[in-house]
Amino acid sequence: MKVSDNLAGIQERINQAALNVGRNPEEVTLIAVTKYTTIERTQEAISAGVIHLGENYEKGLLEKKQGVSDQAVWHFIGSLQSKKVKNLINEIDFLHSLDRLSLVKEIQKRAVGKVKCFVEVNTSGETTKHGIGVNDVIPFIQSLADYDRVQIVGLMTMATNTEDETVIRQCFVSLKQLQQEVQALAYPFAPCKELSMGMSGDYQIAVEEGATMVRIGTALVGD
């Protein structure tokens, strides 16, 4: 399938999901996750109109950033090792996987400006998943006041990998609740307006539950 055809279908389903719940579809940003794919396919996505690109690995991101011919907005969505921060952090526009204070400290040391970060939250409770437990998110954010290179723009999650829509939806509902709690605290370093949630298998549910950024790989650039 051409990326442009996949994109048209996905955009249509995002629009429909938004309209189902009375949201403006323009509130939802599509991030094309290119971790499984080539520079050529990434370039095809950009040519089809994709502006936001997501990668899981430092190497993949730097290769794609060098390899494509257009400007893009770069999202790092994978788990980030502290030793990779130095080479990566000033190359990206958003970090979706902030999950520990040691990473915050390394960013503080290496970043030349403010880094827009999502706190990754483990909403499913699965031990295999990364992210901070739901009850630990607010204390974690409260501990960030002194690190002026880190700005918390939102929360990110991966829902339980299951066919059960109710279970998936519950992950997204709890992320949204938490985001509203953080936003209400009104910390200048944590505006926390964004919700990064929804992948190929569950983005329509995520949009219905308030996603402002969906991260789509397989359904968009896979075949």
Ligand SMILES: *Cc1c(COP(=O)(O)O)cnc(C)c1O
């Ligand atoms: C791979 C990945 C995605 C995209 O997954 P698909 O199911 O291929 O759409 C989204 N978010 C994260 C964190 C990922 O690692």
